[in-house]
Amino acid sequence: MATNTVDLHLHTTASDGTETPAELVAHARAVGLEVIAVTDHDSTEGVSPAVAAAAGTGLTVIPGIEISTDVPEAEVHILGYFVDVADEHLQTTLRMLRESRRGRARRMVDKLADLGMPIDWQRVQELAGEGAVGRPHVAQAMVERGYVAATAEAFDRYIGRNGPAYVERYKLTPVEAAQLIIRAGGLPGLAHPVIEGAAEALGKELDLDALLAELKAAGLVAMECFYTGYTPETTAALLAKADRYGLVPTGGSDYHGSNLVGPVLGGVYVPPESVTRLRSIWERKRTDQENEPPMNADTRR
Numbered sequence: 001m002a003t004n005t006v007d008l009h010l011h012t013t014a015s016d017g018t019e020t021p022a023e024l025v026a027h028a029r030a031v032g033l034e035v036i037a038v039t040d041h042d043s044t045e046g047v048s049p050a051v052a053a054a055a056g057t058g059l060t061v062i063p064g065i066e067i068s069t070d071v072p073e074a075e076v077h078i079l080g081y082f083v084d085v086a087d088e089h090l091q092t093t094l095r096m097l098r099e100s101r102r103g104r105a106r107r108m109v110d111k112l113a114d115l116g117m118p119i120d121w122q123r124v125q126e127l128a129g130e131g132a133v134g135r136p137h138v139a140q141a142m143v144e145r146g147y148v149a150a151t152a153e154a155f156d157r158y159i160g161r162n163g164p165a166y167v168e169r170y171k172l173t174p175v176e177a178a179q180l181i182i183r184a185g186g187l188p189g190l191a192h193p194v195i196e197g198a199a200e201a202l203g204k205e206l207d208l209d210a211l212l213a214e215l216k217a218a219g220l221v222a223m224e225c226f227y228t229g230y231t232p233e234t235t236a237a238l239l240a241k242a243d244r245y246g247l248v249p250t251g252g253s254d255y256h257g258s259n260l261v262g263p264v265l266g267g268v269y270v271p272p273e274s275v276t277r278l279r280s281i282w283e284r285k286r287t288d289q290e291n292e293p294p295m296n297a298d299t300r301r
Helices: 021-030 047-054 088-114 121-128 135-144 151-159 174-183 208-218 232-244 272-290
Strands: 006-010 035-038 060-071 074-081 187-190 222-227 248-252
Touching: 006 021, 006 060, 006 074, 006 222, 006 248, 006 272, 021 035, 021 047, 035 047, 047 060, 060 088, 060 174, 074 174, 074 222, 088 121, 088 135, 088 151, 088 174, 121 135, 135 151, 174 187, 174 208, 187 208, 187 272, 208 232, 222 232, 232 248, 248 272
Parallel strands: 006 035, 035 060, 187 222, 222 248
Antiparallel strands: 060 074, 074 187
């Protein structure tokens, strides 16, 4: 049983996780977690079911999101905490991102067929279920057909950024994603700024200081300093940067499901005070917004 009580980076069947929101909640309670954030890729569809499943159990579910964004030759993921899932602008943008994922996955299937590795598009959709179709589902279909031994190999050899079947899709910039989250009443955070031992190379080495300076100016509140696979040295270096830029150090497992090789639910220690600090900032911002005077003829003069 995990001794950690906080996990702020979790996925469900609303994106590429294998557990439904209710199953994730039950699993989180079983391992002793007290606070979780549901942060599906480009979707908040898993949030309300998770909140409903956790009602009256003592488990707190923070409404979250993880948005994939582009920088030249690399990819950056922006997390959102305490987002208003009913925000119309947020949902319109997320639908656009999910449709782009779906179209990209379909074109990847076509490219794989051209490479002599046909897979059934219907099967890819079945693997996605009710969640957003993504590359992990293409990779799973490749494993089933025996083209690769594991999904990591599919990314490494074929559908990763530098692979022959890779296809670009519509993405926001990191600043645009942060602004979208803020507009939806949430707090933006930088996800896993260092990927150690990742199957897919992120391209050129990111200038983390330049990225943090740009995002801080756009309203960045947090950075993931505690993450699956991070060494103590990496965590210490990221904590120093978080302190330098005035960011709340957050973290999580990036759990996708117990039947997958990878992160363990609640397997990464995240300080409970990270949640306290996030909630304090969110409540203060919400109070400030409520106290803003209405825009009328008098206040505009």
